[in-house]
Amino acid sequence: MINIRVKTVKLYHVVMKLKTPFETSFGKTIDRHCVLVEIVDEEGDVGWGEIPVDDVPYYHYETVETTLYIAKEFLIPKLLKTDIIEPEDFLNATSRIRGYVMAKAGFEMTLWDLLARKKRKPLYELIGGTKGRIVSGVSIGIIGNTELLLKSVSRFLNEGYRRIKIKIKPKWDIEPVKTIRKIFGNIPLQVDANAAYTLKNINVFKQLDRYNLLMIEQPLHYEDLAEHAELQSKIRTPICLDESIKSIYDAKAAIKLGSCKIINIKPARVGGLSESIAIHNHALEHNVPVWIGGMLETGIGRGFQVALATLPNIKYPNDISASNRYYEEDIVEPPWLLNSDGTIAVPKKPGIGVEVLVDKIEKYSRKIIEFKSHV
Ligand code: OSB
Ligand code: MG
Numbered sequence: 001m002i003n004i005r006v007k008t009v010k011l012y013h014v015v016m017k018l019k020t021p022f023e024t025s026f027g028k029t030i031d032r033h034c035v036l037v038e039i040v041d042e043e044g045d046v047g048w049g050e051i052p053v054d055d056v057p058y059y060h061y062e063t064v065e066t067t068l069y070i071a072k073e074f075l076i077p078k079l080l081k082t083d084i085i086e087p088e089d090f091l092n093a094t095s096r097i098r099g100y101v102m103a104k105a106g107f108e109m110t111l112w113d114l115l116a117r118k119k120r121k122p123l124y125e126l127i128g129g130t131k132g133r134i135v136s137g138v139s140i141g142i143i144g145n146t147e148l149l150l151k152s153v154s155r156f157l158n159e160g161y162r163r164i165k166i167k168i169k170p171k172w173d174i175e176p177v178k179t180i181r182k183i184f185g186n187i188p189l190q191v192d193a194n195a196a197y198t199l200k201n202i203n204v205f206k207q208l209d210r211y212n213l214l215m216i217e218q219p220l221h222y223e224d225l226a227e228h229a230e231l232q233s234k235i236r237t238p239i240c241l242d243e244s245i246k247s248i249y250d251a252k253a254a255i256k257l258g259s260c261k262i263i264n265i266k267p268a269r270v271g272g273l274s275e276s277i278a279i280h281n282h283a284l285e286h287n288v289p290v291w292i293g294g295m296l297e298t299g300i301g302r303g304f305q306v307a308l309a310t311l312p313n314i315k316y317p318n319d320i321s322a323s324n325r326y327y328e329e330d331i332v333e334p335p336w337l338l339n340s341d342g343t344i345a346v347p348k349k350p351g352i353g354v355e356v357l358v359d360k361i362e363k364y365s366r367k368i369i370e371f372k373s374h375v
Helices: 066-079 086-093 101-118 146-159 174-184 199-211 225-235 248-257 273-285 299-308 358-364
Strands: 007-022 025-041 044-050 133-135 138-142 164-167 190-193 239-243 262-265 291-292 343-345 365-372
Touching: 007 066, 007 358, 025 066, 025 101, 025 199, 044 101, 044 299, 066 086, 066 101, 066 365, 086 101, 086 273, 101 299, 138 146, 146 164, 146 174, 146 273, 164 174, 174 190, 174 199, 199 225, 225 239, 225 248, 248 273, 262 273, 273 299, 358 365
Parallel strands: 138 164, 164 190, 239 262, 262 291
Antiparallel strands: 007 025, 007 365, 025 044, 133 343
């Protein structure tokens, strides 16, 4: 049996410039922040993970600074003291710490990568995935200029992306959808409101209901389930929840209440791979399809998204685009590439299956903190 004894932990506060600014109803990202995690165990094996926190709490309450704090004070001391056989052992050891799901998820996923590398197995195989490639969609931010939006849609369709998602907000919703339908016909299209509306906006959704969208993502408040159930009962287009699903408990409640017909699973948002798999399995039992969402991850976070997207109940294209959709250069080798059929190949190498380029990570790091076990 493999037993992980953690020797050193390094946290990298990384800032990478996006090729093009990404605007949503909650804000605009140009410099994309995150915290990368590197764990080395006593046998010298290495695991990597990514905590996709921003410098501002606009999509999610955790930030770079809260992550560094909770990691240093609570998570890493436990990690250095716990013998780990399964990544869930880390979650159990830190279960008294409430919240900080993204920070915890980052360490849990790093342990998954480390474990898979120690077993010399690809991560997707370890979590029961079955696919050799995964289907990619692309998420387009609010552009505000119809001509530029159409150019962007056209470019991504030509590259092979299998579904277009556009971000919407009040006054940038019906028009862009109507125009895309007019120019590109019945392409797979969906919208994401990032919680920008209330039930008073029911008319917007009644109108969107006419455009045969695959789904409307997170139309209402980021904590809400009840009002989404009410909205879902009044429109035909499936609601997909993102922000409102923070754990398996939210997923169970949402399905029971009828708050959504589809779930966007982001491993960081729900607390890691184990929780993602639990949500995936619960949804499957209730005939609720899911897909894997993203948060502009680097090549490291993308590896975990890809592994999850090989699970059987992934029924829609994922927000897992190629490295070059986000960044001039990625911090892994090879970078994530899109095949002309809009898929990404699932790597067969151990762990997340790509080589991590530490020199590139150091180049993009604003701060590097190292923690060592004293035993
Ligand atoms: O709501 O899905 C979202 C990016 C950052 C934060 C929230 C979201 C997004 C995206 C981009 O839509 C998805 C991607 O990584 O390509
Ligand atoms: Mg979303």
